[in-house]
Amino acid sequence: DVQLVESGGGSVQAGGSLKLSCTVSTTYTYKNYCMGWFRQAPGKEREGVAAIDSDGSTTSADSVKGRFTISQDSARNTVCLQMNNLQPEDTAMYYCAARWTNLPCGDRWYLSSQYNYWGQGTQVTVS
Secondary structure (H helix, E strand, O other): OEEEEEEOOEEEOOOOOEEEEEEEEEOOOOOOEEEEEEEEOOOOOOEEEEEEEOOOOEEEOHHHOOOEEEEEEHHHOEEEEEEOOOOHHHOEEEEEEEEEOOOOOOOOOOOHHHOOEEOOOEEEEEO
């Protein structure tokens, strides 16, 4: 079984920072995985924000490049999203997603259909 639990959301003013965490609990023994952060604003489709492979390779959406950084702490089974210089358009529910695979995240990392497991989400509000 797999459980993903997000934390760290909240309300900040424009220009502020937040760090989201996703704690992973799993019985899978596969070593390879792809972890992603997605967000969904009211009335909009869910969009990929950033992703990280088990080997540490990362990718992110153009809209957050230079502001958001995805990282992982394998010892603590945690994937984090550091968000700096937040803007009102970053307001959304943020979700952690995962798949265990022998393949890297790849060019389609931003598609929610690529992931098997999802957390419950954490709200980020920027004013």
